[in-house]
Amino acid sequence: GAGVSQSPRYKVAKRGQDVALRCDPISGHVSLFWYQQALGQGPEFLTYFQNEAQLDKSGLPSDRFFAERPEGSVSTLKIQRTQQEDSAVYLCASRSGAGEHEQFFGPGTRLTVL
């Protein structure tokens, strides 16, 4: 079946622009995660949803970062007034249920801020 998909795959933004990154999780998956991966480093947790509820946003680096999942399926990560340090790969992952172990990752969106 279809895995996690993300769009766009690549995004170039000028400093100060707003961007929106989309994640389509595996159908029926309750849990959804966003991670940020800087070049040469492991992914870092940003935020977690269970259905439409955002249960953990402790990893969001600033109030310029905002995530939503209004109907409990598709999620959008929005970054306002992008800065060069926001350049990274943004990964989305989904999990079938809260008690499950395996997270299924999408291919990521590579954001470059000029």
Add this chain to the structure above:
Amino acid sequence: DAKTTQPNSMESNEEEPVHLPCNHSTISGTDYIHWYRQLPSQGPEYVIHGLTSNVNNRMASLAIAEDRKSSTLILHRATLRDAAVYYCILRREYGNKLVFGAGTILRVKS
């Protein structure tokens, strides 16, 4: 979150077994040991997880020390497709987020 320690890189020959070590001396009783790998330009991929007993699946085996302070991911026959960054992660029971370290870069030589 409890911390894991892995070698920065390892090298293996194709079709030979690979043993990837992970130290987690501060592991708590409810921490599961997870392994993910990340191939170039892809998102991480689940490999295996365990709690106390050794585990086998189609991808790999996980050997867990009796005191649980270390574990080893075993790839029985490395192929060129196994070249990736391998992450050892501790996840608390009922926990959600994964806390990745730097991982081990595995290079496979033909």
